Amino acid sequence: MSNDPIHHGGCLCGAIRYEVHGHALQTSLCHCEDCRRASGAPAVAWTFFRPNALRWLQGHPREVCFAERIRLFCGDCGSPLVFIDPSLPEFTEVNTSSLDYPEEFPPGDQCWMADAMPWMDRLEKLPRFEHTSPLPDTE
Ligand SMILES: [Zn+2]
Numbered sequence: 036m037s038n039d040p041i042h043h044g045g046c047l048c049g050a051i052r053y054e055v056h057g058h059a060l061q062t063s064l065c066h067c068e069d070c071r072r073a074s075g076a077p078a079v080a081w082t083f084f085r086p087n088a089l090r091w092l093q094g095h096p097r098e099v100c101f102a103e104r105i106r107l108f109c110g111d112c113g114s115p116l117v118f119i120d121p122s123l124p125e126f127t128e129v130n131t132s133s134l135d136y137p138e139e140f141p142p143g144d145q146c147w148m149a150d151a152m153p154w155m156d157r158l159e160k161l162p163r164f165e166h167t168s169p170l171p172d173t174e
């Protein structure tokens with residue numbers, strides 16, 4: 036237990052900070068409509084840890100229960116942080132993008148493709164810019 040890695044994370048505004056102990060059990064990019072609406076993003080990367088692996092270090096997340104699943108988020112800035120599915124008690128799902136080093140947790144699969152935006156497949160072909168994209172011509 037003492038050799039368990041510890042990963043830190045938090046919300047956009049910094050009101051909420053947490054740590055998770057142990058190795059990731061699974062990683063997945065979820066395309067479901069619920070994740071999409073809860074996050075405002077077309078897909079959400081999740082990293083699965085053991086139950087009770089997570090400890091809140093600062094602040095108190097708000098909870099929303101929808102479809103019998105619980106989503107924890109920052110009540111100040113709205114960042115989605117944690118997902119708990121009571122039908123999957125063996126996992127605590129942490130929003131990968133809320134971790135301080137999300138690059139360490141690449142998704143191992145993509146789930147809920149049934150809900151996926153049809154344009155997700157075409158992202159590879161889009162023009163790319165290192166920072167902001169050029170503004171549209173308004174003339
Ligand atoms: Zn916040």
Ligand SMILES: [Zn+2]
Nearest residue numbers: 065066067070
């Ligand atoms: Zn989802």
